[in-house]
Amino acid sequence: MGAGAPPAPLAAPSSGSRAPVQPWGQLHVPRAASGSVGAFKPFPSLQRHPSRCLASSFPLPRQPVPPLAQTLERYLRSLEVLVTPEELEETRQLVQEFGAPGAEGERLQAQLERRAARMENWLSDWWVQSAYLESRLPLTVHSSPAVVLPKQDYSDWRGQLRWVLGGWAGLEGSLCPMSLTSPPRQALLVEYRGGHPQCMAQYSRLFASCRLPGPKHDGLLLPPAGRRAPTFITVVRNFQFFQLEVYNSDGTPLTVDQLHLQLQRIRGLSWKTDKEPLGVLTGDHRHTWGQAYSTLMRDRLNRESARCIQRSLFTVCLDAPVLKVSDERYPSRVAAQMLHGGGSYSNSGNRWFDKTLQFIVGEDGVCGVLYEQALVDGAPIATIIDHVLDYCKDPDTARAPMTPLPLPPKLYFYITPEIKWDIERAKQNLDIGPKPHFQPLTSLLPTSPSPAPRLPYAIATHCRLLTGQVASRSDCLMVYGPQVPDGYGVCYNPLDAHVNFAITAFNCCRETHAQRLAHTLQRVLDQLARLLGESPGGAGGEGGGDVEGQP
Template sequence: MLAFIARNMARPARLVKPVSLVKLPGRYLAHQEGLPHFPIPPLQQTLDKYLLALKPLVSQEEWSHTSEVVEDFRTSGVGERLQKGLERRAKKTENWLADWWLQTAYLEYRMPVVVHSSPGVVLPKQDFEDRQGQLRYAAKLIEGVLDFKSMIDNETLPVEYLGGKPLCMNQYYQILSSCRIPGPKRDSVVNYSQVKKPPTHITVVHNFQFFELDVYNSDGSPLTADQIFNQLEKIWGTSLQTNKEPIGILTSNHRNSWAKAYNNLIKDKTNKESVRSIQKSIFTVCLDGPMPKVSDELYKSRVAAQMLHGGGSRLNSGNRWFDKTLQFIVAEDGSCGLVYEHAPAEGPPIVALLDHVVEYTKKPDLVRSPMIPLPLPKKLRFNITPEIKSDIEKAKQNLNM
């Protein structure tokens, strides 16, 4: 999925959404508990739809043969037995398909998440006059995401309706403080948003260097854009080296290769703590370096590539942790967007979040925040062994192919 918002739209930028989807005030749980379970279609309906979908894709001879196989499946009793098994499963779960879909469509899929499954979204281009402009916009974006998070936490998000009926809102609770973890045959997803002490930090990446940035004050209130800006300046000032190993590029590799490298990486205590910090963080912000300049005609293609994969190992692909559910990208040249790991959620929660953030970044800061001393952002350290260095080089080669 690629979503584009044009720079010159007269109306406020909106990502494409179903026109019949409406949002109405109401508390999430009040509607959620009354939702029907995911239905199971009758066996005959499933078989008819299967044949109908197959017909344009195969020859008449193949379709006739498949029709005979389907009829045998229906009349032999095998279809009925499997249908009853589905019905038993449906009685025990809210959605009999959800876990199977998650495992089969995403977590067992072994190709890299980069390009193959992680969507990129391009946000309106900004005109930054200098580095401060980039960091101030990033700070406002972070503040906007935290504002959206407060609606999730307080259950004040408008409930989505389709055809006059409320929709399931569970996926809104999966997009923050979550991360994919590689496995040798199947990946997994961890979510820290519902634990006893949820995370209060985000991850910031600059020049391939990762930082843990607390975004809440000691009293639980979120940092203001001014406070976040000052913290981002500290991060920028301590990450000017451009010769650091792009540890994040490991996450772009084939899932089996990355799983092996991951297990090797976290054998080291320091590495393990740094990886856990990234996984637990609410979301990630990538402060990208400039991309090669192109003509206006080619800009959309270039910025789409930047959001999808970072442009290659020599550019910004190492400035990512592609397993992280949400990664917001703010580049020096004003290119902005998002890449998100698809397993925890489908598109609607992401679209709603981005709509909120785009509008939020347009709001002026009416009052300057008092400058309360804040702890320095924590730089996440990685010990690079020769084996890890070799894994990084292989990931670079695979991404650049």
């Protein structure tokens, strides 16, 4: 790709609107006083157990290998409603041959069991590699989930900086990121879900980690074992990145007053709005970003700046206000802002999408979290958000003596004509919208061929309805994109009085219509409430909850 060549836009999703995110809202589910809905049990959530043990001293069971016969039976059962009787019968015969004594299935099962005997989790490495690192789709919408927080009670830059201070104090006070990423690592108390202990290993991978792009597959940057953890975070405003030290040399955190002064300095150093939105490169297709990354890293200045971002504890994105839209479209607009920044004309350049953890703090009170899930899933994120929001409700306002600090260094990048062209192409790709693409998994064993017919397997793994529960004590909402072009992404957070749902689709058309699905879901929940003798729309009997937003 030579410099000066015109950027080639990607094809837009077939029919319908460009926006990859469609409405989210609150669907109200009545709860009985005992915490149940009729005969339904409460949703399990992370709990503080009275006899919790330290994570380092609590052995968890190994990931089991399911019996081969059970897996084959479930595979056939999943096909019963998806394929024709003729296709099902043909597949059943092949499955029987595959699972017969002495056949290929038995040999592969033995390999899996030997692998499981020497590993704590025989599946996780394969899963991360095939589901994330080998995917060439953009992280925006296709992979990285976002969390929309309740709108905060401020509407200017002063409140924006205050919220950052409260959020950092709550995060540092509850988890101490530096201690989690350096030896001796801080011992975490085990979290419980539904009475069962949870693995706490992901917490140590949350901070000072990053995904690294490659032309064929990506890699992961983790804190080096045996070394002192980074003591800084990255702050980005108006597409300009800064390194902000948050710990002193003795490991004590900077005071709130010190951090406030440093954030004000960053604001004063980033007032220009004519900078190249370098961050949009990280939201492009992975092979394209991998090639651009190789070009970018040829320069020493660029390498130093990029590595600073990658190795920082996390990133704070100081966003400009969200573009004004109608009240009906506002929830969808905010969800899009968290997922991809709203486009190159908005805040997409204010991101480093490869970074594992990014806190998004808008000048207008719109806040959220974006995370890269090759290293962490939703449960630790929800726990962190609960800690941060709890602290922000009652922050510690104690004052401390001021110690002079140097200016936070700005991270500069040398933009060559070739990189400039890469940025323009990434801007167009991001503004057009994600290109529909489907790459079905053809085998759970990447090194072994599967004799099963490709068509039925592709149908069985074509997930048109991707659902997930991420429970949080706060009134927040996780949102992610669909897995396939003609599908939906649905995530929900069950609370005491209502359930928050996020419903996304790539297109508003005959096959997919997020708002129609949201209204259908609301009607079904209202009917369920009447069946159970409750008033629809919540315990207060408001008569039908609102589903906000439109395509």
